[in-house]
Amino acid sequence: xxxxxxxxxxxxxxxxxxxxxxxxxxxxxxxxxxxxxxxxxxxxxxxxxxxxxxxxxxxxxxxxxxxxxxxxxxxxxxxxxxxxxxxxxxxxxxxxxxxxxxxxxxxxxxxxxxxxxxxxxxxxxxxxxxxxxxxxxxxxxxxxxxxxxxxxxxxxxxxxxxxxxxxxxxxxxxxxxxxxxxxxxxxxxxxxxxxxxxxxxxxxxxxxxxxxxxxxxxxxxxxxxxxxxxxxxxxxxxxxxxxxxxxxxxxxxxxxxxxxxxxxxxxxxxxxxxxxxxxxxxxxxxxxxxxxxxxxxxxxxxxxxxxxxxxxxxxxxxxxxxxxxxxxxxxxxxxxxxxxxxxxxxxxxxxxxxxxxxxxxxxxxxxxxxxxxxxxxxxxxxxxxxxxxxxxxxxxxxxxxxxxxxxxxxxxxxxxxxxxxxxxxxxxxxxxxxxxxxxxxxxxxxxxxxxxx
Numbered sequence: 001x002x003x004x005x006x007x008x009x010x011x012x013x014x015x016x017x018x019x020x021x022x023x024x025x026x027x028x029x030x031x032x033x034x035x036x037x038x039x040x041x042x043x044x045x046x047x048x049x050x051x052x053x054x055x056x057x058x059x060x061x062x063x064x065x066x067x068x069x070x071x072x073x074x075x076x077x078x079x080x081x082x083x084x085x086x087x088x089x090x091x092x093x094x095x096x097x098x099x100x101x102x103x104x105x106x107x108x109x110x111x112x113x114x115x116x117x118x119x120x121x122x123x124x125x126x127x128x129x130x131x132x133x134x135x136x137x138x139x140x141x142x143x144x145x146x147x148x149x150x151x152x153x154x155x156x157x158x159x160x161x162x163x164x165x166x167x168x169x170x171x172x173x174x175x176x177x178x179x180x181x182x183x184x185x186x187x188x189x190x191x192x193x194x195x196x197x198x199x200x201x202x203x204x205x206x207x208x209x210x211x212x213x214x215x216x217x218x219x220x221x222x223x224x225x226x227x228x229x230x231x232x233x234x235x236x237x238x239x240x241x242x243x244x245x246x247x248x249x250x251x252x253x254x255x256x257x258x259x260x261x262x263x264x265x266x267x268x269x270x271x272x273x274x275x276x277x278x279x280x281x282x283x284x285x286x287x288x289x290x291x292x293x294x295x296x297x298x299x300x301x302x303x304x305x306x307x308x309x310x311x312x313x314x315x316x317x318x319x320x321x322x323x324x325x326x327x328x329x330x331x332x333x334x335x336x337x338x339x340x341x342x343x344x345x346x347x348x349x350x351x352x353x354x355x356x357x358x359x360x361x362x363x364x365x366x367x368x369x370x371x372x373x374x375x376x377x378x379x380x381x382x383x384x385x386x387x388x389x390x391x392x393x394x395x396x397x398x399x400x401x402x403x404x405x406x407x408x409x410x411x412x413x414x415x416x417x418x419x420x421x422x423x424x425x426x427x428x429x430x431x432x433x434x435x436x437x438x439x440x441x442x443x444x445x446x447x448x449x450x451x452x453x
Contacts, residue, residue: 028141029142030140030170034142041072041159042159043148044151044156045150047152048286065156069214073186093107104369105243109354109356122227126304127199135233137235137237149174151210177239185239188240211238213313220242223240224346225239226300230307247351248272249269249349253270258391260398262284274374277390279318280317288314298394308346320346322377342360
């Protein structure tokens with residue numbers, strides 16, 4: 001059975017609202033037709049030094065040449081606000097911390113409720129093919145792009161206010177969300193010209209993690225919504241914004257349940273309405289990123305909707321499987337909750353409740369927030385099944401890489417032995433000494449496994 005619910009997606013670009021069935025070229029878009037001789041700002045981020053990260057993951061830029069968060073992200077965002085590119089002034093929205101020990105945050109954002117267009121959205125498939133005819137980020141105007149976000153060629157973080165670009169060289173970009181939730185709300189679109197659907201892969205997730213690391217501020221978080229978990233555009237993107245208050249999910253206690261062989265600790269989140277996992281540590285940033293990516297890919301392949309929150313400047317990553325949209329489609333959500341029109345995506349689940357009606361904002365309580373989020377959560381039994389799938393996926397991917405490394409080492413050893421044999425055979429006729437196998441570095445063949453607590 002195909003499940004559909006009436007979905008009213010947030011307009012994230014000024015070129016989305018005028019989209020017609022015929023599509024066509026948006027003014028000053030990111031297609032090759034408009035990128036000819038174009039220039040866009042470029043932030044080149046420093047890639048982790050693999051030699052410096054042994055024993056603990058490296059986070060942050062110790063000596064940044066430019067203040068990424070304040071001088072680039074927020075400064076460019078404010079520039080677009082001054083130019084009137086946003087659909088409403090989010091800084092004028094009322095916000096409060098709801099009384100209670102968990103510290104849920106409520107915001108009254110009627111602009112997101114009034115500035116929408118109806119559509120039909122499938123919620124029963126996490127993976128859906130990219131559709132060129134529907135809105136995607138290739139169609140946004142260049143004025144909505146804050147900067148390109150790409151790895152540095154010399155491993156030094158640098159900012160170029162104007163850099164030539166074309167469709168062949170354009171990689172990841174950071175754009176404004178014209179219907180912002182909070183101050184500095186931006187969209188990270190990895191490998192934009194590849195037209196990737198909304199699905200996690202290792203390379204793209206690492207880019208998102210680097211963005212959190214470059215910001216170097218725990219109040220700047222990066223989030224992700226899968227299809228079926230309230231993503232509204234099927235073009236790979238992450239969201240991020242700045243809010244100077246702890247999220248309830250970040251304050252929740254945790255209990256370690258496993259540690260991977262590359263040092264990534266996986267824990268259950270406790271005393272929180274939505275059951276979820278948190279990942280932290282690792283021998284390198286890439287180890288942490290890959291472990292979370294393998295878990296997300298597992299959920300995608302098993303058609304389990306999920307949200308991700310990258311917190312603490314990339315030090316902790318929350319993975320949140322959810323089932324609210326499925327319950328909604330099956331008529332299992334109460335009319336009281338449906339009337340709020342709150343779609344519990346990554347920000348709401350993390351504890352930042354974006355409310356669209358003043359009556360809900362004025363009457364917001366910790367009990368009401370908890371009751372809404374409890375509907376999002378998988379049952380304990382279902383979450384246990386999901387964790388078993390995730391652990392199996394992590395072990396499988398790690399084992400595959402270990403086998404690949406062992407194969408490379410074996411081939412290296414074989415070549416070294418062959419070289420030694422050849423040299424020994426020619427020793428009588430030449431004075432060139434045979435290479436010693438003692439000087440050949442052989443990598444170990446690690447056994448992929450999860451280390452239980």
